[in-house]
Amino acid sequence: MFAEAGYRDASLRRIAAVAEVDAALISHYFGSKDELFAEAMALPFDPGELAERVFGPGIEGAGERLCAAFLALWESDAYGRQLRGLMRAAASDERAAERFRGFVQSRVLPLPGEHLAIDRPRQRMALIAAHLVGIAFLRYVLAVEPIASTPRDDLVRWVGPVVQQYLSGDLASPGDGGGQP
Amino acid sequence: MFAEAGYRDASLRRIAAVAEVDAALISHYFGSKDELFAEAMALPFDPGELAERVFGPGIEGAGERLCAAFLALWESDAYGRQLRGLMRAAASDERAAERFRGFVQSRVLPLPGEHLAIDRPRQRMALIAAHLVGIAFLRYVLAVEPIASTPRDDLVRWVGPVVQQYLSGDLASPGDGGGQP
Numbered sequence: 001m002f003a004e005a006g007y008r009d010a011s012l013r014r015i016a017a018v019a020e021v022d023a024a025l026i027s028h029y030f031g032s033k034d035e036l037f038a039e040a041m042a043l044p045f046d047p048g049e050l051a052e053r054v055f056g057p058g059i060e061g062a063g064e065r066l067c068a069a070f071l072a073l074w075e076s077d078a079y080g081r082q083l084r085g086l087m088r089a090a091a092s093d094e095r096a097a098e099r100f101r102g103f104v105q106s107r108v109l110p111l112p113g114e115h116l117a118i119d120r121p122r123q124r125m126a127l128i129a130a131h132l133v134g135i136a137f138l139r140y141v142l143a144v145e146p147i148a149s150t151p152r153d154d155l156v157r158w159v160g161p162v163v164q165q166y167l168s169g170d171l172a173s174p175g176d177g178g179g180q181p
Numbered sequence: 182m183f184a185e186a187g188y189r190d191a192s193l194r195r196i197a198a199v200a201e202v203d204a205a206l207i208s209h210y211f212g213s214k215d216e217l218f219a220e221a222m223a224l225p226f227d228p229g230e231l232a233e234r235v236f237g238p239g240i241e242g243a244g245e246r247l248c249a250a251f252l253a254l255w256e257s258d259a260y261g262r263q264l265r266g267l268m269r270a271a272a273s274d275e276r277a278a279e280r281f282r283g284f285v286q287s288r289v290l291p292l293p294g295e296h297l298a299i300d301r302p303r304q305r306m307a308l309i310a311a312h313l314v315g316i317a318f319l320r321y322v323l324a325v326e327p328i329a330s331t332p333r334d335d336l337v338r339w340v341g342p343v344v345q346q347y348l349s350g351d352l353a354s355p356g357d358g359g360g361q362p
Contacts, residue, residue, distance in 0.1 A: 127339060150304070158308060158352060
């Protein structure tokens with residue numbers, strides 16, 4: 001309901017009607033609509049486990065592995081719908097935006113630094129996140145063609161090297177001597 | 182009002198109140214709320230003019246020029262607010278999503294092909310658009326750090342080469358013989 005109708009229009013009453021329960025029962029178990037929303041938006045997968053698979057084997061090939069894992073997640077029956085709802089909500093509701101921002105900053109951006117010896121791991125991962133989030137937005141939320149119908153393997157082959165460049169390329173600022181801190 | 186309150190909550194009555202006019206006057210001049218929205222969301226700049234500046238001088242350096250022009254637009258007093266509103270609306274409202282999709286497909290994706298002799302210009306531009314839109318989403322809409330506070334010049338220096346890679350790199354599918362059509 002949050003994914004389809006948006007945060008504002010998904011009233012406890014409508015949710016209760018679809019769930020065929022009394023709205024009071026939802027309040028009893030989940031508290032406010034915001035708490036129910038937090039529960040519904042809690043990511044059902046562990047980003048740490050995903051990072052282990054992507055970065056654990058080393059930096060070589062990590063770009064393609066990350067890209068493939070990200071797209072597979074968005075195209076999975078289990079998580080795709082929820083991720084689309086999360087992105088829609090983050091764009092239109094300030095509470096959802098805060099939650100999304102907190103998740104990215106505390107759970108996503110540290111991941112490469114936990115596995116790889118690279119300079120500026122958070123800055124690199126922020127650029128990668130921006131690219132992947134943008135692909136998700138155009139492909140899954142807005143359905144812009146041709147990116148919506150591009151075969152997943154083609155996307156991995158094109159975007160993977162770019163993600164790799166962000167991971168292992170030079171990310172220097174002028175005057176800081178080549179990017180090593 | 183559309184940018185701040187979202188499409189659904191921006192009623193003609195609220196808009197009229199802020200504008201200090203009678204709601205009937207808005208209906209008289211703009212028709213329905215959807216027509217007013219179309220008017221408000223009409224891009225105030227010409228993507229063709231921007232493409233002329235970016236792609237006109239040739240493919241060399243086009244990645245950095247495009248990246249710089251895109252960020253400058255989002256950070257301008259004239260267009261920044263409206264662009265944020267457009268993105269928020271596109272994520273949460275199906276009519277706005279259609280309009281955004283139509284704009285990208287008909288006005289943005291053809292641009293490099295009008296100036297540069299490259300294969301698959303629409304596919305390349307779709308990947309570039311995905312990256313730039315993702316940066317706008319994280320930087321201007323969600324304010325994810327560190328990307329929200331990264332100096333614009335740094336972003337241009339990091340993202341520009343990636344955009345360039347999408348413009349001038351190999352975009353082959355297996356079996357189509359190296360990416361030239």
